[in-house]
Amino acid sequence: MVGYLDDLIVYNLGDHYRIISNCATCSQNHGWFTKQSDNYDVNIEFMNNFSIIAVQGPNSGNILKSIDMNGLDEMNDFDVTNVNSMMVAKTGYTGEEGFEIVIDNANVKSLWANLIDAGAVPIGLGARDTLRLEAGLNLYGTDMDKKNNPYESNLAWTIDLNDENRDFIGKSALLAINIDTSKELKGIILRDKGILRSHQVIDHKAGSGEILSGTYSPSFGFSIAFARLDKGHEGEGKVKIRNTEFKVEIVSPPFMRKGKMLI
Numbered sequence: 001m002v003g004y005l006d007d008l009i010v011y012n013l014g015d016h017y018r019i020i021s022n023c024a025t026c027s028q029n030h031g032w033f034t035k036q037s038d039n040y041d042v043n044i045e046f047m048n049n050f051s052i053i054a055v056q057g058p059n060s061g062n063i064l065k066s067i068d069m070n071g072l073d074e075m076n077d078f079d080v081t082n083v084n085s086m087m088v089a090k091t092g093y094t095g096e097e098g099f100e101i102v103i104d105n106a107n108v109k110s111l112w113a114n115l116i117d118a119g120a121v122p123i124g125l126g127a128r129d130t131l132r133l134e135a136g137l138n139l140y141g142t143d144m145d146k147k148n149n150p151y152e153s154n155l156a157w158t159i160d161l162n163d164e165n166r167d168f169i170g171k172s173a174l175l176a177i178n179i180d181t182s183k184e185l186k187g188i189i190l191r192d193k194g195i196l197r198s199h200q201v202i203d204h205k206a207g208s209g210e211i212l213s214g215t216y217s218p219s220f221g222f223s224i225a226f227a228r229l230d231k232g233h234e235g236e237g238k239v240k241i242r243n244t245e246f247k248v249e250i251v252s253p254p255f256m257r258k259g260k261m262l263i
Contacts (some may be wrong), residue, residue: 002173003146004153005032007138009091011080018087018102020052022140036169051108055120056098056131058259064088064099066118067111072099086111094128095135095257133213133224136187136254142198143185143212143226149174151182152228154253183209186233187253188225189263194241196225202239202248206232211239217255220263224255 006025011018021029030046037044055063061072069083072090080089087102103111116122129139136154138144144153159174160166188211190196196214207230214225229237233250240246255263 002149002170002177004144004148005029007140011089049105050102051105052100052102053111054092054098054100055115056092056094056096058097060098063118063120067114093137094131095137097258130215130217133215134217134219134256139213149177151177151179152184154185183228184231185226185228187251187255188227189249189251190223190246192246194223194246196223200239202227202229202237204233204237206230219256
């Protein structure tokens, strides 16, 4: 069986790697890393003395520059650097231009205050969830979990099976998956009035599927969602909301990236 323990980023900091887990899965992940480390010359250290702040949006670079965080203009997506004793990565969970800052707990309140004074505006998890859905970014525990594999989660790009001599944990299980019969993760658009929500059923000419994440998109002015579907839908389907049936469009996410609408 192939499944996800978490979705996370591993940062190469030169003489060591830093892994930032989701809060809900960090103990589970640390246990798994520790177990796997028995076979390697590596030391696993659990650290809870750091905080992380994500500064996202088209003005994020200017905000950071205004508080003397310089040298970020040339960073590419997924680059990581050190600025004023802080780890700064050009990553994020919003689909927008932005940065994630890892800072010592003792200094995080001061950084937060400086960002607010510089014009940054705090957002809550609801806004972040809308942004990540528009950007086609999965939410662990909702769009994928231990029961799902990369081929049915739009994450086949994260694995490399081309090198026959390269081995890794889970490779044999991945090779055993029949990709042709796997379901697929698709984007759903409902242009009529109504809100797409988790567990609603999508029917189409070749099968069915289930809404995973769904919400009203302020950017588009209608409801969007992720659904895991049987193949063969040909871009059209139906959903029933409160006993009323609506036509939906089935598309390939993302819906939007860095302010650009893609549908």
